[in-house]
Amino acid sequence: MGLTLTELAMLLAAGAIAAPLAKMARIGTVLGYLIAGVALGPYGVGSVFSIYEAREMLHFAEFGIVLLLFLIGLELRPKRLMAMRQAIFGLGGAQVGVTALVLAAVGIMLGLKPAAALFIGLALALSSTAFALQVLEEKGELTARHGRLAFAVLLFQDLAAIPLIALVPLFAVSEAAKPSMDILAALKALGTIAAVVVVGRVLLDRLFRLVAATRVKEATTALALLVVVSITIVMNEAGLSPALGAFIAGALLAESSYRHQIEADIQPFEGLLLGLFFTAVGMALNLGLLATRPGAIFGFVAMLLTIKIAVLYALGRWQGLSSTSARRLGLSISQGGEFAFVLLAAGVSYGVLAQGQSEFLSVVVTLSMAATPLLMVGDDFLRRLAPMPLTTSFLEPPPANEGHVIIAGFGRFGQIVARVLRAKKIPFTALDISPEQIALVEQFGSKAFYGDASRLDILEAAQADKARAFVLAIDDVEASIRTAEMVRDRFPELTIYARTRNRNHSHRLLDKGVKVVRRETFLSALDITRSLLRGLGLTERDIERTITTFQTHDERRLIEDYQHYTDMEKMQALARSDAATLERLFAEDTEEERKMAAVDTAGKGGSR
16 A cells, blocks of 8 residues: 555544544544544545545554554453453353344344344444443543443453454355365464464563563564564464454463553554554445435444343343443443454455445444444433432431431442441431442441432431531532532531532532531542651651641642632632742741751750
């Protein structure tokens, strides 16, 4: 493939401009690359590249997938797999299996041969790891239980993609129904894999140790790329998928002491080539199909999303998720994935699919990706519109208390408060909005009640009028503000002790009349700084004076800045002046320390 400098510049622009813009627009970098490819391709507005050039580039850029699988292999540490094995292999395996069978059944009803229908079902059962994780992270749901289960499903899909890519030839069935891979070829393939594993185990770590000893950084990078390319060549010669070889190479180095260095060296190449791959996919997308078969394409997109959401919702409920969380699980990973493009291209190469079928399904996968953020936003909107239930939101009534403490938010912070209160035999009522969190803490002997602490009926049911104190430990900033407003408005005598995320959160709570606010990481950061200064050799007296000075100054600034917190320019100016103020305070402390030391020395001299 011969590229002119102009064409090369346009491809680099796609990576440098389109992907960041897509991320800013919160549609995902994968979709950004695809859109850039469509614009540059034969069906786009620019038509810079022909369909032949797009397919040639796609063939070259598949090396990005090879590097991606190498990095997935590097992450495949046995301890991680063992810790998540139930969610990965149970839920993940069920999702891929059930979705593939349902889609295959639909394919057979549409007239496809069973082998081709099953192949398409497996390809479309996979979701986009990069796309889904980015959407979940942007929504702040990656650490929620449905977010962790989504990650487990995606990890299984990444693992499942390896053998699927390697076994594409087995789906290529001739008219006589004879598999295209004979026994001799299968034995050759297994022997090659075994040889790669044995040689890798014996040589790879020693090679990296030898090269690393030279302290030539680019040599380590070159060796990592050489390992991937060499195994790719060996796998090609054996008639196997290069991606499988790259995955094996990565897995062999997963426990290597050079794993992090290799990952850091390879990742820029993987990111660039993967971006090129998705750009090439966008170029090769036959958007003419949208004009000629819009009903079929949008109908198939709707069917794919509906099937995957339904399967994931059912599996989520099976795993104990609430209806809302199970729905979020389904919506977040309902799209087709990047490996679908790889499998569809391989399917055409081996004759499993016709070129037209592959083009049709590639458009469907791309549109399903575009639909994911829209579905999530739509669900957010519907959840905000949904009326609160009129009945109490407690799963069971809290105990009758008087002089107790109410803890709103029973995450890590709230649980620590509860442990101390329980040890001191001080009664408390813990509230949390997450059924999953309540079920989790019950497994460890703690008791919490389901309820939205920003609602008056919940606060009344928790006997807030008889409580001695209210601990506000809710993660979500907006929910925290609503709760503080409700408590201050309806129970003005109840003292609120609030945990805050940052300075702005603290200022907003001060606005609501909350007097006691503590930033969640402030004291722990001071504590580790104390240990750091001790490790750097400072005296205990110097350390305590430094920490006390900083803490006093910062807490005073928190209150002083409160009157300006809505003026961003003023806050920025105060932040810039703060560094100089701190330096002056520390200098004054040092001078005072020096004078005290001189007085001590003089006193000791006089006593002699």
